[in-house]
Amino acid sequence: MIVTAGFLPKPGLSTNERQPLSPSGLCEGNSNTESVVRHDLQNLIVARYLRIIPLDWSEEGRIGLRFEIYGCPYWADVINFDGQGVISYRFKMKKMKILKDVIALKFKTSESEGVILHGEGQQGDYITLELRRGRLLLQINLGSNQYGSILGHTSVTSGSLLDDHHWHSVVIERYRRNVNFTLDQHTQHFRTNGEFDHLDLDYELTFGGMPYSGKPVSGARRNFKGCMESINYNGENITDLARRKKLDTSSFRNLTFSCVDTHTFPVFFNGTSFLQLPGRRDHNMVSVGFQFRTWNPSGLLLFSSLADGMLELALNDGKVTVHINVTQQKNMRVDIASGELTFFPHTGLMAVTWRSHKVSSASF
Numbered sequence: 581m582i583v584t585a586g587f588l589p590k591p592g593l594s595t596n597e598r599q600p601l602s603p604s605g606l607c608e609g610n611s612n613t614e615s616v617v618r619h620d621l622q623n624l625i626v627a628r629y630l631r632i633i634p635l636d637w638s639e640e641g642r643i644g645l646r647f648e649i650y651g652c653p654y655w656a657d658v659i660n661f662d663g664q665g666v667i668s669y670r671f672k673m674k675k676m677k678i679l680k681d682v683i684a685l686k687f688k689t690s691e692s693e694g695v696i697l698h699g700e701g702q703q704g705d706y707i708t709l710e711l712r713r714g715r716l717l718l719q720i721n722l723g724s725n726q727y728g729s730i731l732g733h734t735s736v737t738s739g740s741l742l743d744d745h746h747w748h749s750v751v752i753e754r755y756r757r758n759v760n761f762t763l764d765q766h767t768q769h770f771r772t773n774g775e776f777d778h779l780d781l782d783y784e785l786t787f788g789g790m791p792y793s794g795k796p797v798s799g800a801r802r803n804f805k806g807c808m809e810s811i812n813y814n815g816e817n818i819t820d821l822a823r824r825k826k827l828d829t830s831s832f833r834n835l836t837f838s839c840v841d842t843h844t845f846p847v848f849f850n851g852t853s854f855l856q857l858p859g860r861r862d863h864n865m866v867s868v869g870f871q872f873r874t875w876n877p878s879g880l881l882l883f884s885s886l887a888d889g890m891l892e893l894a895l896n897d898g899k900v901t902v903h904i905n906v907t908q909q910k911n912m913r914v915d916i917a918s919g920e921l922t923f924f925p926h927t928g929l930m931a932v933t934w935r936s937h938k939v940s941s942a943s944f
């Protein structure tokens with residue numbers, strides 16, 4: 581509910597949600613300074629930002645607007661995946677021959693790798709949705725023939741930097757070979773390779789990892805670690821079924837239905853912004869550690885004045901440079917390069933400790 585007060589005949593509201601907030605998309609405003617106008621939104625929306633665009637102001641009086649936004653209880657089925665546990669959704673029939681799929685879920689993770697869902701059949705069909713290097717990878721095979729003339733393997737990626745600990749939504753809609761693969765409202769349409777229309781799966785579909793075989797597998801894919809919300813598979817509410825203990829979740833060491841927030845939060849720098857922290861006067865030691873990721877090969881990572889000089893950490897042509905200038909001594913310059921840095925985006929863990937005129941540790 582949005583409540584406005586003040587002289588504002590017709591404020592308009594914009595939202596990324598597809599459904600309009602009101603049939604006209606507008607909320608009628610106020611006709612005087614005192615009374616309160618309430619707008620109940622027609623549909624529940626989940627939003628981080630809400631933009632109110634005033635379209636018109638009253639000709640009487642002065643421009644003014646006060647508003648309040650009231651939330652309502654939001655119930656979502658959330659499962660915390662610990663990187664070990666896998667939810668197994670067993671089919672009612674041993675073998676499933678599926679012409680149409682609708683799979684929807686939301687995920688939030690800090691890990692760049694992990695299997696979100698997987699199903700396979702003895703005929704060689706499979707569907708796997710996983711995070712790989714922070715991107716979403718959907719692999720699907722509706723069937724190949726034994727002579728190799730029909731190859732059904734189809735692979736599509738979407739998004740990037742999805743290990744940002746924010747919620748992302750995925751919807752996979754398939755009818756025969758036609759697939760709509762939607763990530764955060766961006767839809768890719770593709771047709772699967774081969775000539776077959778049915779996804780033939782045996783026994784089960786697993787969420788959060790591959791089915792547990794009992795045998796150690798070399799090069800096994802990593803299980804998903806993070807949270808998933810509102811998992812829906814062909815009309816079945818998987819999260820709710822798991823909460824009501826209708827699904828096999830025995831592989832979890834600790835199954836929880838809430839999303840535990842990590843204590844680290846990424847900070848975004850736009851090239852002109854910076855974060856300034858108070859220093860400690862008359863200390864001759866600096867110790868700093870952080871992880872960073874950037875698409876830019878060059879940029880200043882950190883600068884600090886020292887009691888007798890300055891410390892600078894920078895990216896120069898994809899290499900990390902530590903530059904320490906001590907007034908009483910000659911300039912000291914330490915270059916640290918890593919093969920990792922030749923890939924974009926750069927990711928790295930940086931830890932530098934400086935103590936009284938010498939670098940005691942610098943690692944990457």
Ligand SMILES: [Ca+2]
Binds near residue numbers: 703705
């Ligand atoms: Ca098939």
